[in-house]
Amino acid sequence: MKQWKRKSKQKAEIPTxxxxxxxxxxxxxxxxxxxxxxxxxxxxxxxxAKKIQKLKSRVNVTYIWVNKAGMISIDGQLxxxxxxxxxxxxxxxxxxxxxxxxxxxxxxxxxxxxxxIHKELRKAQAFKINYSTRTAx
Amino acid sequence: MAVLKKNKDRDASIPDGxxxxxxxxxxxFFMVATTIDMDKGIGIILPPEGEEVELNKDRIxxxxxxxxxxVFLDGEIVEMDDVQKEIEKLLLENSKMIxxxxxxxxxxxxxxxxxxxxxxxxxxxxxxxxxx
Numbered sequence: 001m002k003q004w005k006r007k008s009k010q011k012a013e014i015p016t017x018x019x020x021x022x023x024x025x026x027x028x029x030x031x032x033x034x035x036x037x038x039x040x041x042x043x044x045x046x047x048x049a050k051k052i053q054k055l056k057s058r059v060n061v062t063y064i065w066v067n068k069a070g071m072i073s074i075d076g077q078l079x080x081x082x083x084x085x086x087x088x089x090x091x092x093x094x095x096x097x098x099x100x101x102x103x104x105x106x107x108x109x110x111x112x113x114x115x116x117i118h119k120e121l122r123k124a125q126a127f128k129i130n131y132s133t134r135t136a137x
Numbered sequence: 138m139a140v141l142k143k144n145k146d147r148d149a150s151i152p153d154g155x156x157x158x159x160x161x162x163x164x165x166f167f168m169v170a171t172t173i174d175m176d177k178g179i180g181i182i183l184p185p186e187g188e189e190v191e192l193n194k195d196r197i198x199x200x201x202x203x204x205x206x207x208v209f210l211d212g213e214i215v216e217m218d219d220v221q222k223e224i225e226k227l228l229l230e231n232s233k234m235i236x237x238x239x240x241x242x243x244x245x246x247x248x249x250x251x252x253x254x255x256x257x258x259x260x261x262x263x264x265x266x267x268x269x
Contacts, residue, residue, distance in 0.1 A: 023157060049254040053178070111240040122185065130179065
């Protein structure tokens with residue numbers, strides 16, 4: 001009986017002194033891993049599509065923004081269509097041939113502009129394109 | 138003197154009982170504010186420059202898009218929602234059929250994407266060709 005009594009006297013508590021440390025660690029993880037939005041482009045209304053795939057990573061992705069007026073923006077700067085090839089070529093080199101172009105064009109963009117971009121990208125040997133879309137509901 | 142002594146006896150420590158609560162609050166804020174929004178869309182590989190492959194006419198289906206968003210499959214007008222079905226039919230006949238997508242200069246990007254989406258839904262991923 002004596003032994004039993006001693007057991008009941010013991011306090012069953014989870015140690016919580018290290019909890020703030022763990023929480024702070026999590027905070028730092030989220031602070032470091034959260035990517036703040038980099039250079040924004042032009043205001044665009046992205047088209048909708050059903051069969052979409054996700055881009056694997058954010059590394060080696062260049063965004064090309066095209067608004068309905070046909071203005072083209074790369075890395076927050078307006079560019080002329082004929083300059084795309086140079087920019088894309090340099091980026092392709094930096095990415096060691098693994099560059100993905102994410103085209104964020106407005107629904108009302110004329111195909112003319114898109115075709116022009118295709119041609120420029122082919123010249124720059126940047127063949128991997130992703131047409132950015134929204135998920136159709 | 139008595140007052141002074143009482144002061145000395147006091148334990149001067151910052152209360153840290155609510156430290157964890159505050160840390161949790163910040164943690165939750167960061168979890169909510171962090172957007173892990175991966176870019177999504179329709180992927181496509183452009184053909185290399187100057188590479189032209191002669192193909193048998195039977196193996197090509199021309200997909201044309203006009204400025205008004207009408208779709209023509211080998212000259213026949215097809216409703217946007219029916220494109221997938223027609224493509225599937227053609228693929229059943231010949232699984233190596235190439236779909237050459239060509240849009241008019243003033244065709245809208247929206248329609249172009251819609252056609253690509255239909256092609257993708259018909260599992261014609263590897264059979265899409267962007268005509269120049």
